[in-house]
Amino acid sequence: MAQTSTKPLPQPTEISAPFWQGLAQQRILIQACQACGHRFFFSRRHCPSCWSDAVEHTEAKGPFRLHTFTVSRVPTLPEFFDEMPQCLAVVELEPGVRMNSALRGVHPDSLPMDAALRPIYVNRANQTLLYFTTLDSEVPTMIDEGQDLKEHSEQDTLTQDPGRQAIHFKDVTALRALVDDGYTAFSNSVLVDQALVNTFAELTGDDYWIHTDPERARSESPFGGTIAHGALVQVLISRMRIPFRHEVVGFQSMVNYGSNKLRFPSPVPVGSQVQARARIVSVEELPKGTQVSIEMQTFVRGFDRPSVINEIVVLYM
Amino acid sequence: MSLKNSAAIVGCAQYKPERYATAPRMFHLEQVADLARQALQDSGLAAHQIDGLAINGPHFHEASAFVPAMAAEYLGLNLHFGEVVDLGGTSGVGMVWRAAAAIELGVCQAVLCVIPQRMAPLGPAEDPNWMMKAMRYGGHSAVFGAPEAEFDLPYGHLGQNTGYAMIAQRYKGIYGYDTRALAKIAVDQRANAQANPDALFFGQPISIEDVLNSRMVADPLHMLEIVMPVAGGAALIVASKELWSKARQRPAVITGFGEQLQTKSPSYAPDLLQTPVGPASSRAFQMAGLKPSDMDVAQIYDCYTITVLLTLEDAGFAPKGEGMRFVQEHSLRYDGDFPLNTHGGQLSFGQAGSSGGMSQIIEAVHQIQGRCDTRQIAQCHTAFVSGTGGVMSEQGALILQGA
Numbered sequence: 001m002a003q004t005s006t007k008p009l010p011q012p013t014e015i016s017a018p019f020w021q022g023l024a025q026q027r028i029l030i031q032a033c034q035a036c037g038h039r040f041f042f043s044r045r046h047c048p049s050c051w052s053d054a055v056e057h058t059e060a061k062g063p064f065r066l067h068t069f070t071v072s073r074v075p076t077l078p079e080f081f082d083e084m085p086q087c088l089a090v091v092e093l094e095p096g097v098r099m100n101s102a103l104r105g106v107h108p109d110s111l112p113m114d115a116a117l118r119p120i121y122v123n124r125a126n127q128t129l130l131y132f133t134t135l136d137s138e139v140p141t142m143i144d145e146g147q148d149l150k151e152h153s154e155q156d157t158l159t160q161d162p163g164r165q166a167i168h169f170k171d172v173t174a175l176r177a178l179v180d181d182g183y184t185a186f187s188n189s190v191l192v193d194q195a196l197v198n199t200f201a202e203l204t205g206d207d208y209w210i211h212t213d214p215e216r217a218r219s220e221s222p223f224g225g226t227i228a229h230g231a232l233v234q235v236l237i238s239r240m241r242i243p244f245r246h247e248v249v250g251f252q253s254m255v256n257y258g259s260n261k262l263r264f265p266s267p268v269p270v271g272s273q274v275q276a277r278a279r280i281v282s283v284e285e286l287p288k289g290t291q292v293s294i295e296m297q298t299f300v301r302g303f304d305r306p307s308v309i310n311e312i313v314v315l316y317m
Numbered sequence: 318m319s320l321k322n323s324a325a326i327v328g329c330a331q332y333k334p335e336r337y338a339t340a341p342r343m344f345h346l347e348q349v350a351d352l353a354r355q356a357l358q359d360s361g362l363a364a365h366q367i368d369g370l371a372i373n374g375p376h377f378h379e380a381s382a383f384v385p386a387m388a389a390e391y392l393g394l395n396l397h398f399g400e401v402v403d404l405g406g407t408s409g410v411g412m413v414w415r416a417a418a419a420i421e422l423g424v425c426q427a428v429l430c431v432i433p434q435r436m437a438p439l440g441p442a443e444d445p446n447w448m449m450k451a452m453r454y455g456g457h458s459a460v461f462g463a464p465e466a467e468f469d470l471p472y473g474h475l476g477q478n479t480g481y482a483m484i485a486q487r488y489k490g491i492y493g494y495d496t497r498a499l500a501k502i503a504v505d506q507r508a509n510a511q512a513n514p515d516a517l518f519f520g521q522p523i524s525i526e527d528v529l530n531s532r533m534v535a536d537p538l539h540m541l542e543i544v545m546p547v548a549g550g551a552a553l554i555v556a557s558k559e560l561w562s563k564a565r566q567r568p569a570v571i572t573g574f575g576e577q578l579q580t581k582s583p584s585y586a587p588d589l590l591q592t593p594v595g596p597a598s599s600r601a602f603q604m605a606g607l608k609p610s611d612m613d614v615a616q617i618y619d620c621y622t623i624t625v626l627l628t629l630e631d632a633g634f635a636p637k638g639e640g641m642r643f644v645q646e647h648s649l650r651y652d653g654d655f656p657l658n659t660h661g662g663q664l665s666f667g668q669a670g671s672s673g674g675m676s677q678i679i680e681a682v683h684q685i686q687g688r689c690d691t692r693q694i695a696q697c698h699t700a701f702v703s704g705t706g707g708v709m710s711e712q713g714a715l716i717l718q719g720a
Contacts, residue, residue, distance in 0.1 A: 086473050100474045129472065
């Protein structure tokens with residue numbers, strides 16, 4: 001079921017309407033010149049080869065091939081945060097006829113030039129857009145953009161690694177061996193949607209428009225839309241399972257002792273998926289137990305600058 | 318077409334590139350007058366001799382139409398030739414050859430080419446975020462009926478980074494990709510900037526590792542391979558042979574030019590790796606009766622390292638597919654065997670909007686005039702300058718020779 005979208009939507013014209021109507025029926029129509037036979041994308045009033053105005057929409061022949069692509073590590077518009085990292089592509093619809101599109105469900109590191117692709121029809125608001133994926137991908141042929149997001153975050157949960165090393169909380173030597181400059185892999189992703197932000201605003205009383213008024217934020221906010229409260233993103237860590245290689249065992253209780261450092265270096269636009277990673281910073285033996293400092297970094301998925309850096313202090317007793 | 322070689326650049330002026338946040342704010346008309354006065358002083362000409370004007374139309378602060386007449390009125394000029402040039406990064410190159418053509422035809426005798434790119438003071442009713450909003454779609458139009466609004470924006474195709482990245486990625490797929498060679502372009506240019514106190518990155522040399530360790534923005538382009546937008550502005554004066562005798566400095570004669578507009582989006586070009594600077598340069602060299610190896614210095618438009626690589630190949634300095642080897646085998650420094658972008662290039666000098674391209678023409682002129690201090694090339698009589706607008710959408714080439 002179609003939802004409203006903040007992403008730019010195509011506005012079909014009289015000339016291009018058949019192309020967009022075609023996509024709604026999962027058909028890819030390009031124009032062909034009835035005078036010279038030239039076939040081209042995008043739809044226009046005349047043939048760009050011979051200037052005849054006898055042009056008609058006709059099914060693209062294929063094969064669909066990847067002409068080139070890039071992975072944008074910075075969203076080209078804030079609204080595309082949920083697609084991070086954005087995999088933008090030029091796709092050949094038939095030899096010599098290309099369109100600008102984007103890829104879903106692909107592994108950019110192993111994408112050969114001229115790879116065979118298949119179309120994905122993405123419903124955004126009341127429009128159908130034409131994305132592509134590789135032949136081996138399991139992405140469905142038809143996606144509703146709003147629904148896809150939620151499904152994605154549920155599918156994305158990590159399976160628990162059975163090989164976790166159990167370390168007794170008093171075994172300070174073993175715990176200290178975990179202190180590392182490197183981070184864990186990323187956790188599962190959590191969707192930060194407007195409903196969640198609104199609930200948090202209600203709970204905390206922080207209902208500043210930059211968080212809660214999408215219409216005003218769209219025109220006045222420097223971020224082009226609403227952003228989540230930093231404090232909300234900070235506490236969402238509880239919903240993320242970080243794939244530590246170890247598990248601390250044997251303690252009676254675990255106390256959250258606070259934070260050594262808390263920063264919000266970059267905003268989380270509403271609609272983003274967030275995920276976290278961590279590293280053990282220090283381990284200290286205290287009279288009352290063992291104190292472990294853990295640096296948690298929460299990121300908007302695919303974005304390489306953290307949104308929250310929180311060095312939490314946990315006391316195992 | 319051939320030229321009579323009767324038009325030359327005789328005076329230049331430009332603002333030192335500065336970060337937007339700290340740069341002075343001036344109205345564009347004010348900048349035009351200020352830059353024009355400085356360029357006039359540099360040339361030795363008198364104000365009443367200027368009878369032609371080439372100016373940017375897009376992004377002109379005080380008006381979106383009637384810009385030449387408004388600027389002529391402000392400057393107190395009576396013009397025989399008033400021109401708006403809307404060619405993005407190749408606007409400077411486009412202005413110079415249009416000025417030369419007008420002078421050779423006898424339409425006028427001296428043309429002021431000017432691009433103000435400092436921000437204007439904020440009006441009482443103006444939205445402080447106007448610039449950010451104006452830049453939201455980069456060079457893309459979001460207007461109903463614009464093909465890119467309909468077919469690019471919904472997928473997130475906009476701005477320049479991803480377009481150039483996709484060209485680089487295609488290059489990688491066809492010819493392979495030596496990231497160190499691409500990084501070396503940025504590194505050698507940064508070394509040149511160390512001899513230019515006006516460069517934005519003066520005092521900040523970088524290494525190949527610095528480039529490769531800088532943030533990946535859009536594969537395969539790293540942060541340090543991407544130009545930094547700054548505030549600035551530039552002007553130059555093109556004058557007829559009759560006026561050269563009064564010039565203070567050695568005139569840089571326009572002996573060849575070319576311009577090629579292809580497609581707004583490179584995706585629709587017949588071949589993403591055959592860039593429009595190819596035909597533009599070949600016409601320019603033919604007009605001048607020279608070849609790439611005759612050039613003493615090259616000022617190649619460098620919004621990205623990939624732009625330099627493709628221009629080296631397509632303009633004929635290196636065979637197709639061998640640009641990376643060319644870069645590895647030559648020193649691109651001012652004291653090297655292939656002096657390139659001797660002021661630091663826009664990558665290290667800074668890119669003041671569409672006047673960034675003009676900074677490269679000015680550097681070529683200054684090299685020909687022997688005014689480049691420590692980065693001066695020993696013998697500099699001929700220079701190649703290229704310009705690039707959009708995403709390889711429109712490109713131009715100039716051949717300049719000292720009189």
